[in-house]
Amino acid sequence: MALKIRPDPRRPSGGYAELSAEARALPETEATVSVFDAFSERFLGLDGWQSDRAEFGPYEVVRDGDRARLVIGPEIVNRIEEYAALKIRVNRIEAELSWPDDVVPMPGAARIGGLAVARAAPAETSTEATADTKGLLTGKLPDPGPEAPPPAAPAEDPAPEEKRRSRLPLIAGLSALALLICGGALAWFLMQPPSPPVVAERPEAEPTPPDPCRPEALAGLDGLPFAEGRALMARCGARVTPQQALAALEAGADAGDADALLLFGEIYDEGANDDPVETEIGLSLTPSASKAAEYYARARAAGSAEATRRLERLCPDLRAASDTLSRSAAEEYCRP
Structure with missing residues (x-):
């Protein structure tokens, strides 16, 4: 062979x-x-x-x-x-x-519910009451009993001590009536059912957001717009495999994305190797100045100003090279 x-x-x-x-x-x-x-x-x-x-x-x-x-x-x-x-x-x-079997590709790299709050059952209301209390609740006062006979006409000149004694029964009756009313009001208040305790409900815990760098998310890199895919690659770093990065890069270049075309040129350009896709993820291609010029030219046509600057740096080397590919690239891509 x-x-x-x-x-x-x-x-x-x-x-x-x-x-x-x-x-x-x-x-x-x-x-x-x-x-x-x-x-x-x-x-x-x-x-x-x-x-x-x-x-x-x-x-x-x-x-x-x-x-x-x-x-x-x-x-x-x-x-x-x-x-x-x-x-x-x-x-x-x-x-x-x-193709031999020992030449192998590059390896790749609970619904939390709210807490139910048990409320205390209202206490049973007693239906028994004293006769006096019932009277207060129905608006009727207790029977004061038979009316006392009118007092006898006082003598013309009663003594001061007798005048003072004649008012004591009235004062005592009014005091008893006031005590009775207060006791009935207190009994009515005590018979009311207690208000249930107010318990503040705990807010539901927010669910933990999914990991953006999980394998199933990174497997769909090539289906994202290139700007989103590149941001995800920069965030996840070495958790992205070179194959996933290359697939995302190829999809962006096929779509004519200026940044994807520029990055392809940088990977082929031996003098530009500081992008995280190369330094952290490890995607590398064999250096080729002619391929780098081709992708820089396509990125320039897609509107990349950076591609124009990189092409201006690369073109003198292409013109000075002796191989056919470099000279052809210089004639095709180094024109203004």
Whole structure:
């Protein structure tokens, strides 16, 4: 077999593979790679399997004795299933092979009710009352008894002591009547049922909000608008897998989102690698100045001013490069 493939020994966790061929068959210092699925008869592209041929790279070719080696990354490895029948082309070398099973993708990373308050039952009201109390409740006063006969006419000159004695029975009667009225009112008050105690109800406890970084929420990142998805990735950090971040990024780029296109360019741009998607989540693609320029140009067309500044920084290097891809990118994307 002119072309061999194995896991990249420097990245045992997956996502990268090493292609090798005889050095004389691959004399160039850089190479592009295309992948054709013999079963579906489609080529692998950046957005998935497609009918037109697509090339990835260029990748750096390293000499190792009589072998020439290059490393491909998740942009290819994460899309291929084990034992897939493929036709892989590296520059002029083309080989039919079955994808080995040891080259693996990059790993991914109570209704609380209110408390019921029991209220005290009202006390039973006594139906018995004294005769005097009944009289008060019905508005009738007790019978005072037979009327006393009128007093005899006083003598012309009664003594002062006799005048004072004649008023004592009246005062005593009025006092007894007042005491009787007060006693009846007190008895009526005591017979009233007690008011039930007022118990303040406890408010319902607010439910705990769901965790926005739970796995089922992160699984739908690619279905969110890119601005929402990026904010969620920034909040959840390493709990987001590189595959989930790449899916969200691809969905945003397909929708023409300027920020998604700009971030794609930054990931391909070797001089821009400070975004949390790279530093915290760990999403990485093989650096390619021509690919970075392509995405910067698309982001610029979508209205990104930052993409314009990054393209202005990258274009001098593209113009000065000697490879065909860089010069083509400079002619196509570095025009005002």
